[in-house]
Amino acid sequence: MSIEVRNVAKQFDGFTALHDVSLKVEPGELLALLGPSGSGKTTLLRIIAGLDFPTGGRVFFNGEDAGHRHVGARGVGFVFQHYALFRHMTVLDNVAFGLRVKPRQQRLPRAEIVERAMRLLQLVQLDAFAKRYPGQLSGGQRQRVALARALAIEPRVLLLDEPFGALDAKVRKELRRWLRRLHDEMQLTSVFVTHDQEEALELADRVVVMSNGRIEQIGSPTEIYDRPASSFVYEFLGDVNKLPVTVESREAIVWSRRFPVGDDMPEEGVASAYVRPEDVEVSATAQPGSVPAAVSHISALGPIVRLELDLEGQGQPIEAELTRRRWHELDIKRGQHVWLSTNRARIFIDQPR
């Protein structure tokens, strides 16, 4: 099922949570809404679900206006950040809830409801816990119950609000993979909200980056990471070095190398250059287009070695990432003088704040 959000706006008294947002989710797609807290991503998700109502614009399901349709009639599975399980019901009763509240003529026979709920519990590997209460489960198990419960009504759309936000790192990673598999197997159209850029980039087919109630960029994880559309996206996705530069005749100089500014930028002004740590080239000797720097800190945990470098006349230290092999080749020690260069930098004119 496709979802289209057209010019949706949402105002809470005196505060605008969403400004004129438009977005299309293709059938079978796994889409991430990524942004810091207060960016409007959860509000957008709730509007799609029908839990909140937009003050402007419309939501279409398969080209059909869903505005007048009640939450329960939208066929949407919603997974809440804090699970929202029914504490007084067993795990099985939680999962069966959606099947039991159907109008009598659509309702399955009792035994069949139990059977189907049990099958879903097997799917989330919790069939052994059917008779337990949510209070007796761990966070990850509760989240899986919440998922099974949402899937019980056979939704065509699955919406997840920070689904792994409250879980520890290891469980989060497992559940992520598991969700991806489930999404593909059940041929769902899924939208999930997250503030974790790693989660969005790893899991989603496409990522929507949001900030202050607006969409900053929509694209595949690689597009978003490699070609951020704005300084906000650059700073929000991964680590980045932000260097003050001056633009003159559509060019800026970063570490003695010239980089053109984008076509939509003014010809001159104060700007910032963005260089990802992995795009910082470190060499032991002077190369054309490189600048001298001193190594102030080395953190050699895992396969990637992070360096902190002090550049002359620059307040902020520069971060660089090297592979462990390259680090051994260069044989860099703390305090040593090295040479920096880059061939990838993006220039954005500073927005007056």
Next chain:
Amino acid sequence: MAAQALPTAGLAATRQPRVIPGLGLSLGFTLFYLALVVLIPLAGLFLHAGRLGPSEIWRIATDARVVASLRLSFGTAIGAALFNLVMGTLTAWVLVRYEFPGRRLLDAIVDLPFALPTAVAGIALTSLYAPNGWLGQYLDPLGIKVAYTPLGIVIALVFVGLPFVVRTVQPVLQDLDLEVEEAAATLGATRTQAIVKVVVPSLLPAAVTGMALAFARAVGEYGSVIFIAGNLPYVSEIAPLLIRIQLEEYNYAGATAIAAIMLVISFALLLVINLLQAWSRRRITGG
């Protein structure tokens, strides 16, 4: 070391240092205090009643006037508590869930029955519901008599018991996550189904606690009831009043006997309510 420590492990466990110290002192003090304030007076009551001997107690317990008064006292108290269970929960719902002008004032009014001297409440209710009172004059032609009947007693008991249910349900309702109701809605539940299957079961333990408190208060209520009840023997004479009448006749043994009977019945009823609650709590926490 380990081998030596093993046999005394059971003993040692009770002597382990605790995170919260002072169990011995605080428990001892609490027991002493409870004994002084609750147990000794009650034991005195039973001791006094016990002097009558079993046959005499049985005679008092089965005396028609005593039976009628006990039935009236407990019947009206249970009726009022059940009424408060429903209306108190509804009141708490309105106070928590809706924003409206005057909400805080309404919230404060709920406590008035706590603060008002019960005799004042009794006199006010009597003058309202008397056949020539503000409300009574409209009810009387319809054949509904409130003042000087068991119905009047129920109204007085509803009045004094109202805050209990409201105040116990309110915090639970405040903590009840709206998301749970939203989850029910996304799963296709109608509003009624969400209330009946999700909200009410979550509130039930608190509401039952409130009802138990309202009931306990109602059984012992005296001040507000005697004005509106009319106090006709066999019809609208409550057990506490009967005790007082016995006292005025210097029949101390008879008075204590009725009191002891009341106490036993109250205790049994509260025990049942508590067991019910423990059962429903266990279902929620799954413990």
